[in-house]
Each structure stands twice: as structure tokens, then as C-alpha cells.
Amino acid sequence: xxxxxxxxxxxxxxxxxxxxxxxxxxxxxxxxxxxxxxxxxxxxxxxxxxxxxxxxxxxxxxxxxxxxxxxxxxxxxxxxxxxxxxxxxxxxxxxxxxxxxxxxxxxxxxxxxxxxxxxxxxxxxxxxxxxxxxxxxxxxxxxxxxxxxxxxxxxxxxxxxxxxxxxxxxxxxxxxxxxxxxxxxxxxxxxxxxxxxxxxxxxxxxxxxxxxxxxxxxxxxxxxxxxxxxxxxxxxxxxxxxxxxxxxxxxxxxxxxxxxxxxxxxxxxxxxxxxxxxxxxxxxxxxxxxxxxxxxxxxxxxxxxxxxxxxxxxxxxxxxxxxxxxxxxxxxxxxxxxxxxxxxxxxxxxxxxxxxxxxxxxxxxxxxxxxxxxxxxxxxxxxxxxxxxxxxxxxxxxxxxxxxxxxxxxxxxxxxxxxxxxxxxxxxxxxxxxxxxxxxxxxxxxxxxxxxxxxxxxxxxxxxxxxxxxxxxxxxxxxxxxxxxxxxxxxxxxxxxxxxxxxxxxxxxxxxxxxxxxxxxxxxxxxxxxxxxxxxxxxxxxxxxxxxxxxxxxxxxxxxxxxxxxxxxxxxxxxxxxxxxxx
Amino acid sequence: xxxxxxxxxxxxxxxxxxxxxxxxxxxxxxxxxxxxxxxxxxxxxxxxxxxxxxxxxxxxxxxxxxxxxxxxxxxxxxxxxxxxxxxxxxxxxxxxxxxxxxxxxxxxxxxxxxxxxxxxxxxxxxxxxxxxxxxxxxxxxxxxxxxxxxxxxxxxxxxxxxxxxxxxxxxxxxxx
Numbered sequence: 001x002x003x004x005x006x007x008x009x010x011x012x013x014x015x016x017x018x019x020x021x022x023x024x025x026x027x028x029x030x031x032x033x034x035x036x037x038x039x040x041x042x043x044x045x046x047x048x049x050x051x052x053x054x055x056x057x058x059x060x061x062x063x064x065x066x067x068x069x070x071x072x073x074x075x076x077x078x079x080x081x082x083x084x085x086x087x088x089x090x091x092x093x094x095x096x097x098x099x100x101x102x103x104x105x106x107x108x109x110x111x112x113x114x115x116x117x118x119x120x121x122x123x124x125x126x127x128x129x130x131x132x133x134x135x136x137x138x139x140x141x142x143x144x145x146x147x148x149x150x151x152x153x154x155x156x157x158x159x160x161x162x163x164x165x166x167x168x169x170x171x172x173x174x175x176x177x178x179x180x181x182x183x184x185x186x187x188x189x190x191x192x193x194x195x196x197x198x199x200x201x202x203x204x205x206x207x208x209x210x211x212x213x214x215x216x217x218x219x220x221x222x223x224x225x226x227x228x229x230x231x232x233x234x235x236x237x238x239x240x241x242x243x244x245x246x247x248x249x250x251x252x253x254x255x256x257x258x259x260x261x262x263x264x265x266x267x268x269x270x271x272x273x274x275x276x277x278x279x280x281x282x283x284x285x286x287x288x289x290x291x292x293x294x295x296x297x298x299x300x301x302x303x304x305x306x307x308x309x310x311x312x313x314x315x316x317x318x319x320x321x322x323x324x325x326x327x328x329x330x331x332x333x334x335x336x337x338x339x340x341x342x343x344x345x346x347x348x349x350x351x352x353x354x355x356x357x358x359x360x361x362x363x364x365x366x367x368x369x370x371x372x373x374x375x376x377x378x379x380x381x382x383x384x385x386x387x388x389x390x391x392x393x394x395x396x397x398x399x400x401x402x403x404x405x406x407x408x409x410x411x412x413x414x415x416x417x418x419x420x421x422x423x424x425x426x427x428x429x430x431x432x433x434x435x436x437x438x439x440x441x442x443x444x445x446x447x448x449x450x451x452x453x454x455x456x457x458x459x460x461x462x463x464x465x466x467x468x469x470x471x472x473x474x475x476x477x478x479x480x481x482x483x484x485x486x487x488x489x490x491x492x493x494x495x496x497x498x499x500x501x502x503x504x505x506x507x508x509x510x511x512x513x514x515x516x517x518x519x520x521x522x523x524x525x526x527x528x529x530x531x532x533x534x535x536x537x538x539x540x541x542x543x544x545x546x547x548x549x550x551x552x553x554x555x556x557x558x559x560x561x562x563x564x565x566x567x568x569x570x571x572x573x574x575x576x577x578x579x580x581x582x583x
Numbered sequence: 584x585x586x587x588x589x590x591x592x593x594x595x596x597x598x599x600x601x602x603x604x605x606x607x608x609x610x611x612x613x614x615x616x617x618x619x620x621x622x623x624x625x626x627x628x629x630x631x632x633x634x635x636x637x638x639x640x641x642x643x644x645x646x647x648x649x650x651x652x653x654x655x656x657x658x659x660x661x662x663x664x665x666x667x668x669x670x671x672x673x674x675x676x677x678x679x680x681x682x683x684x685x686x687x688x689x690x691x692x693x694x695x696x697x698x699x700x701x702x703x704x705x706x707x708x709x710x711x712x713x714x715x716x717x718x719x720x721x722x723x724x725x726x727x728x729x730x731x732x733x734x735x736x737x738x739x740x741x742x743x744x745x746x747x748x749x750x751x752x753x754x755x756x757x758x759x
Binding site for chain 1 (some may be wrong): 638647
């Protein structure tokens, strides 16, 4: 030990720091800081990027004390099921306290990436004014802000490189936020406002694009017509990533012909998305750039027919990431399988949530893809039906899955051919895919599938369960078997107190556990909270008037509708609303 | 005790007890559909609820749901739907894309602006009675119908062309 210490002391801190610079993974840096005090110290002061998977696991003060020189922060707020309306509005996940604390401590913040957080205009304004070197803002599935907040960012962040808004709920005040980028702003590299509903000043956008010569990624919103797209492409043929706005026009018009020519000149586009409101007959305009595309997202375009989709896809031989709607059909997936030999990630979203039509894909499409695309490692597949035989074939064809998410439109549909549960199929997947880190199961499932998951899914970090299992045994198999489990979310499944309380220490090795419409009682949750002080066990009632009253009348023997527990270093949160009770 | 029930061996379809939990979590609009408690394991799969009536299923983000909802409301096929619109006394016809609009109000506003006329307010009993002009359309059967009677989606799919009639002529259509 002494010899080691003295050898290490030969290296001045700058050298250590330089060596640590090569460590980019958070896990590696965390490991390094455990070696000895001097490494801890050097790492602490040289850490620039911090990832916090649950904003309530720590607090801003501790973050700043631990990493005083941080420049880049990733924060995640609400539990995943909040995306599907299972978490009441106003549950929490506010970013303001973080921005306020960092501003007070003069953190030199340059990058902020937020997911499922509540971002107020006030926080955006504070952000814009407090960090002179701020460069990059990425908001995913957030809410709480309006275009006024965006205007503050545009006006004040002199060196802004990236403004990326993905699937947020933004209150569009139809202001001129885009016009707030000053004429002196030439630093933009990436601008994505596809999720905004309101109009933007097209002329201001064209001028902005013209002066930002480093612009590589641009995603327009629905309100911008084809004419504007055409003008922009003429100004910015260097784009790598393009999100069209609306893509509908008379294919015989001069504008459209000009667009086709502009597209031909965009030799660098590798990623294409948008097509919000599209006329299928306009799609051929993008054929010239399809050959080099590695990413294609057509999942916001329910108006494109299957044959138009497949005609387009036949041009896309180098696609690695494809997001589409189930309007493509099984046959269309067959075309993908024959054409896209480089495919790594496929997402097939449902197009028909309201029962208007019949478009859907089945197990056939999935099998075709698994047979034709040897590099496939990540899938999200919404389908009408599934069979064990198909899943077993898929498992054989694709042992390299890292992420496997299957979602049957009817949550408890059995094997379409045999009427059996889908246990064997998912069992084959976990047995074959030894590197699987994320899994979502659906369809009719018994405890058996969880036995398989516990036995084989050794690398599993995130598991989503809905309407599955028969008894506590199911949940126990998972808790006992999956050593690397970080996030477990369960809804509408018959798991109860016995499973919840069997291994309480397990939850400190995980980020969080969500259970809704299960069989756990208030008493059991209280027991858990008492025994495990470093967990926050939240009971969430519906956010209706008088919810506090209703919940107060809950007896220990009553079932809890929604429970969310997570490990934390800072005790119960202080911003919990009435309908959230931390035990 | 819930736990002993949960681990009890039974011959029923898996998930028999889940029906209770499911109903609690489902929105009020859903009619109660207790799971079939027949002991026959070969039973046809039970459907717990119609699509989109189980809260949060299928699991898609609201952003995506909103996009699909707009599309579902406005059209059953994707391409534009241009129909000819004539107005009594106008020298030439116009064409509008019905898919561009999502409701009657927007359509009528657009027509009034395009033809510089006033169409007035629709009522089920009086049609556009009292207005200078009344909008009519030819449906798939070749009949001339008053705009506004049927739900919007039905109108969009059945409308072949439109004619803005002089109010005096339209009175015959309006009073039934």
C-alpha cells in the first residue's frame, strides 16, 4: 500500500487529470474516485459531466459540493410511466431549484439535458441569464414552459450551439421566439423545434440558417410549409440531420420542383425525420438522399400508405435506425428485411389508437425482420398479435438484442395460434439474448415468464411489466434473479406484500420501483419505509379535489393504488404535493 | 388476505384476480367487463377493454397520441382531398382540400373568405335559413345534401363536390 501510494505521488495532479480525461463513462469515473483520496480529489475537480438518473436521489447542494467544476448535467425527473398518464399532473420533477443553486454557486454550466421534468419559463429565463457560456439545451418529454421561455434562451445565450426540443408539451404563445436570436448569433449547430405547434417567422428562420454556417441539424415544425423548407435547403446544403415540417404540396408546382433540386444538393444528410402532415406523392423528392441515410423517422406520418412507405424504404439500403408506424404492415416489414441489412434499431409504433382502421402488424413482420437483419439489437414493436413460435424464432435469429420491447395492443392477448400464454416466447428471448439490458413484456403471461427472466436475464437493468403474472412468486423470481436490475415498473399485476417485503435491501441497489394497481397494502409500504430509511416510499393518490382526505382514510390493510419508491441520499422531498405522501 | 388468494392454485385463466385491479385503474368511461371465469383454458382470449379505454395502454406518449388523434379526426386516407366548389353567380369554380380542415366551422370560414359571401350559422331545424348563401354538397349517391347534418368525418369521406347555393334556392333543402 505504501509503495503504491508513493508511486502514485510521482504523478502530478495534472497528469492524473489528463489520464482521467480519457475516461468518459460515468461508471468508470465513479470507480476511479473510490481508489484513494488523491484520486477522489483529482476526479472530483476534473469531473465535467454528471448524470443524475433520478433528480430526487440527491439535491442541488450535494451535487455542487461533490462536483464543483461541473459543466454538463443530465437530469431525469418523473417515473417512466408518467409518459403514459399514470402519474398525476404536478407530481414534481422541477428543474428550477437546480438552476437556482447552480447559478448561486457560479457553476460554469454549458450543457443541460432534461427528461420528464417540469421546466418553467422562470427557470429558462434564469438559465439564460446565469450561465454566460451556456451552449446546449436538450429537453425530452418535459412540460411547463412556453415559447416565452424559449425567447429568453434565444435572446441571451450568446454561444448557443444546441436547442433540441423532443416531444415536449409546450404552450405556444405564438410569440416571435425564433426572431429573438440576435443577428450576432452564428453559433447554432443544432436546432429542433418540431414539437412546437405554433407558427414561427419564416423569414427570421431563413436568415438564422443563412448565418449559422455550422448548422448540422435542423428539425422544423408542422407550421412551416414546403416553400420554406425549399429555401432553407438552398441555404444549408451542409445539413446532416433534417426534420421536414409539413411535406405536402402539389407535386407539379414550381415550388416542388425547386425543392427536388435543393434536396439533390444535400449530400450530407444522414438522418431524416418529420413529415408531419404529408402527401405521399411528395415523397419521391427525398429519394436522391435515401441511399446515404442511416436514420429515418416516419413515425409521425400516419398518412403515408404502406406501398408509398416501401417504395421509399427500397432506396434506403444503409439504414441503421428506423422508426415507422404499423401502417407499413407485415409485407412492408418484409421489404425492410430484404433491403435494410445494416438495421440495428427498429421501432414500429401503433397508428390506430382510436379504432378507426385496421392497420397493424403481427408476428410475421417481426420474424421477417429478425431473419433479414443480422445486426438488429434494439426493437420496440407494437403489434396486434404474437406467438411463442415467432418469438422463439426471433430469439434464434437475433441473439444480440440489448433492448427488446414488445407491446401487444390488447395487453393480455395470448399466443394467436395456440391460445397459450406467451411465457415460452419471452423465455426464449431472455435465454438467447445474453446481453439484454432492457425488456418490456406484454400479452398473456403467467409467473413462468418471470421464472425465465430471473434465471436468464443476467444483464437486465430495466423491466416493464403490465397485466402479467399470477402471484407474488412472479415478482420474487425477478427480484432474486436479476442482479443488475435498476428500474422495475409494474402495473395491473397481482404482486403483493410478500413479494414487496421479501428482500428490502434489494431496493437500495436499484434506482426505483413503480407499482400501480397491484396488491400491495399501505401497511406493507409503511413497514418498508420504516426499515429502509434510505428509500423514499411515495404513495400517490389521484390528483383530484379532496384527494388528501380520501387518502388519509386509507387503512393499513387497504391496497395502495400507486407506489413509487427510490433510493435517495437526501430523505423525503420537500416539494411533494398534497396527493403524494412519503412514508 | 390478499396474499393467500394470490398464491392459491386455481384452474381458471391466469389473471382472474387481475380483473379487479384492472377495473380500478381503468377510466370511468369503460363498461365493466369482468373476465370470463370459465375454467376452460382453451377459451377464446378475453378482451379486457376496447382499445384506448385502458388508461395508459398502449403506452405511447401524449405527443404521439395527439398527432394520431388529429389524423384520425381529419381523414381516413392520407392524400389531399380536393373537391370542386361552385358558387351561384361566380364566373369560375374553386378547389379546396377538405383534409386541410378538421371541422365545419373552419371550412365555412374558409369558404366565406374565398367567395366573399356570408353563409351564416347552421341549425339542425332551419339549416342556414336566413343566410344569403347555403353550402351544399353532392354525396357518393349523387344526392345534394346540406352541409352540416352529418358528423365531420362522414362528410369528408362522402363529399364529392360542393355548391354554394343562393339562400332563396336553398330554402327548399333547409326545411324538412
